[in-house]
Amino acid sequence: MRPTKFHGRYENTDKVCEHPTCQEAGEFRAPGDRRHGFDGPGEWRWFCLDHVREFNAGYDWFEGMSAEEIYAAQAPGAGWRTEQPAYRPTAGVDGMPRWADFDDPLDAISARAAGIKSRARREAEMAMAGRFSREEAQALEVMGLGLDVDRQRLRRRYSELVRRYHPDRNGGDRKYEARLNRVVEAYQTLRKSRVFA
Numbered sequence: 001m002r003p004t005k006f007h008g009r010y011e012n013t014d015k016v017c018e019h020p021t022c023q024e025a026g027e028f029r030a031p032g033d034r035r036h037g038f039d040g041p042g043e044w045r046w047f048c049l050d051h052v053r054e055f056n057a058g059y060d061w062f063e064g065m066s067a068e069e070i071y072a073a074q075a076p077g078a079g080w081r082t083e084q085p086a087y088r089p090t091a092g093v094d095g096m097p098r099w100a101d102f103d104d105p106l107d108a109i110s111a112r113a114a115g116i117k118s119r120a121r122r123e124a125e126m127a128m129a130g131r132f133s134r135e136e137a138q139a140l141e142v143m144g145l146g147l148d149v150d151r152q153r154l155r156r157r158y159s160e161l162v163r164r165y166h167p168d169r170n171g172g173d174r175k176y177e178a179r180l181n182r183v184v185e186a187y188q189t190l191r192k193s194r195v196f197a
Helices: 049-058 067-074 105-128 134-143 151-165 177-191
Strands: 028-031 044-047
Touching (some): 044 049, 134 151, 151 177
Antiparallel strands (some): 028 044
């Protein structure tokens, strides 16, 4: 069931308008008694065009909210701290700042952009030094190593990171699995480097 391009109409829903005196097709959704929330999506009521317009004219989204909750919901940055990977406590394991540490979304964006730029600059400097290729410089960045690395330090760092991010060392929690995969790939790239031959 997909809405058509115009007016939010859902055609062919096989629903009847929920207005007590109407028998037309219910092609337009309106919020039901249970709102969207932690337990999943809310319920929808279905109306014809005339009755959904009537419903919308009398619907109050802020019903039941305190003045502070209404003010917070209307604030320009409302909802920017919603739960997603960049806000979780596990964010920032790759060296980037966590969004949850900032009160202003623009500060968070600025800090993340600065982190990305400085990482790219370090990778470029390593590649330009001529010792490592661009891919190897990126791998060094993933491993948290600099240009002064030798084979022994590389192995020691790899062992340390695998112990840190492996699910067995985190009570079976797989939250660092993507980070662990990047570390393994970076190590495989670096161990084949002519620098360590």
